Amino acid sequence: MPTSSPATAASSLPAIAQQTRDSARNLATQPTAVRDQALESIAQALEAASADILAANQADCEAATAAGLSAALFARLKLDETKLKGAIAGIRDVARLPDPIGAVQLHRELDQGLVLTRLACPLGVVGVIFEARPDAVMQIASLAIKSGNGVILKGGQEAVRSCEALVAAIHRGLAQTDIAPTVVQLLTTREETLALLKLDQYVDLIIPRGSNSFVRFVQDNTRIPVLGHAEGICHLYVDKAADVQKAIAIAVDAKTQYPAACNAIETLLVHQAIASEFLLEAVVALQLRNVELRGDDRTLDILNITTATEADWSTEYSDLILAIKIVNTLDEAIAHINTYGSRHTEAIATENAETAATFMAQVDAAGVFHNCSTRFADGFRYGFGAEVGISTQKMPPRGPVGLDGLVTYKYQLVGNGQIVATYAGTNAKPFTHRDL
Numbered sequence: 001m002p003t004s005s006p007a008t009a010a011s012s013l014p015a016i017a018q019q020t021r022d023s024a025r026n027l028a029t030q031p032t033a034v035r036d037q038a039l040e041s042i043a044q045a046l047e048a049a050s051a052d053i054l055a056a057n058q059a060d061c062e063a064a065t066a067a068g069l070s071a072a073l074f075a076r077l078k079l080d081e082t083k084l085k086g087a088i089a090g091i092r093d094v095a096r097l098p099d100p101i102g103a104v105q106l107h108r109e110l111d112q113g114l115v116l117t118r119l120a121c122p123l124g125v126v127g128v129i130f131e132a133r134p135d136a137v138m139q140i141a142s143l144a145i146k147s148g149n150g151v152i153l154k155g156g157q158e159a160v161r162s163c164e165a166l167v168a169a170i171h172r173g174l175a176q177t178d179i180a181p182t183v184v185q186l187l188t189t190r191e192e193t194l195a196l197l198k199l200d201q202y203v204d205l206i207i208p209r210g211s212n213s214f215v216r217f218v219q220d221n222t223r224i225p226v227l228g229h230a231e232g233i234c235h236l237y238v239d240k241a242a243d244v245q246k247a248i249a250i251a252v253d254a255k256t257q258y259p260a261a262c263n264a265i266e267t268l269l270v271h272q273a274i275a276s277e278f279l280l281e282a283v284v285a286l287q288l289r290n291v292e293l294r295g296d297d298r299t300l301d302i303l304n305i306t307t308a309t310e311a312d313w314s315t316e317y318s319d320l321i322l323a324i325k326i327v328n329t330l331d332e333a334i335a336h337i338n339t340y341g342s343r344h345t346e347a348i349a350t351e352n353a354e355t356a357a358t359f360m361a362q363v364d365a366a367g368v369f370h371n372c373s374t375r376f377a378d379g380f381r382y383g384f385g386a387e388v389g390i391s392t393q394k395m396p397p398r399g400p401v402g403l404d405g406l407v408t409y410k411y412q413l414v415g416n417g418q419i420v421a422t423y424a425g426t427n428a429k430p431f432t433h434r435d436l
Helices: 010-028 032-048 050-067 071-077 081-096 135-146 157-174 190-197 212-220 244-256 275-287 310-314 330-340 353-362
Strands: 104-111 114-122 125-130 150-155 184-187 205-209 234-238 265-271 292-295 321-327 345-349 367-370 389-391 399-401 407-414
Touching: 010 114, 010 125, 010 150, 010 184, 010 190, 032 050, 032 081, 032 135, 032 157, 050 071, 050 081, 050 157, 071 157, 081 135, 104 407, 125 135, 125 190, 135 150, 135 157, 135 184, 150 157, 150 190, 157 184, 184 190, 205 212, 205 389, 234 244, 234 330, 244 265, 244 275, 244 345, 265 275, 265 330, 275 292, 275 321, 310 321, 310 330, 321 330, 330 353, 345 353, 353 367
Parallel strands: 125 150, 125 205, 150 184, 234 265, 234 345, 265 321, 292 321, 345 367
Antiparallel strands: 104 114, 114 407, 389 399
């Protein structure tokens, strides 16, 4: 069973966090094969518990429906058999990834017999707070174990049964290995969220996954470094040199394949030279998929749709709603994106390579795509196995965060009695600074 339960008092969190930290230190010293076997054991335990997990999720979904949970959150909450199998496959994908721990990033001789090495090492303990998204439990736990980190998970109340069932299975899997189940902890009450944010002595990184207001709340209430994105306002710009059919397919996928995702487009920008041709065809494809369209004045001259307001350009709908704006130039499209975008993922549809290069160089976002859907912005699709979240901050890690985002590094210097005085003063001995 999970170490933490709904009855866990916030006052006991320091002890839980210390326990997680101790377990993580032991985990970090385990060989790659031991951590990979632990992931396989977790995958098998999740498969064995699939019926219980899906039943728990069904209970969460029924309670969410009764409570009037929004369509976007409900889509993230729902964990069907296909999604569960995909998440379990993702755990095995993570196990097959190269081990990030101990990777040598720098190997340099400072002088004969004085050698500096920079090695990748785990962060320590990661706290992850998320709304709905029970599949995040599996993604994050697998990445944490592979990278040698402990993890404290705090799911939303709407997903509490699902999270408990998932962590119970993860603990059963770890119990069959040399890794302590306490390396993965679950918190379940709202009181514990604020308490977790105050554990800067024990927790090295907080990753929030949820709405714009939720992420900003976390950022404003902790001294622990926060990795996350506040919102996903993504755009597709259809250039005058776009292939119309290709651009329509991209727009439909980027909006409708999973509209609740943070990498779904919220605004469609169309060059005025292609606007009539493109929009008259695109509107049919989008409305067939029940997309509500809102347009600026020039778009309304072509389509009979709802008028877009200024607020639409800065809204993350997370739903089947799409704002449309006609622009005169590539520069105007780039300026709009850099003004209203959230630095998440932006895309251009064009057959002009020079235009695409300009767009990709000048748009400020973690992901900038040419002739493909923004929905590809995902750790699994990037080959990371899974992701702990997507970061829109400028400092790395940026974009989908996989194993590389959960390791830091340390400098190790090995000598034979050398002292700094030898390398200082008028007769200072020079350094060799030779990369090995």
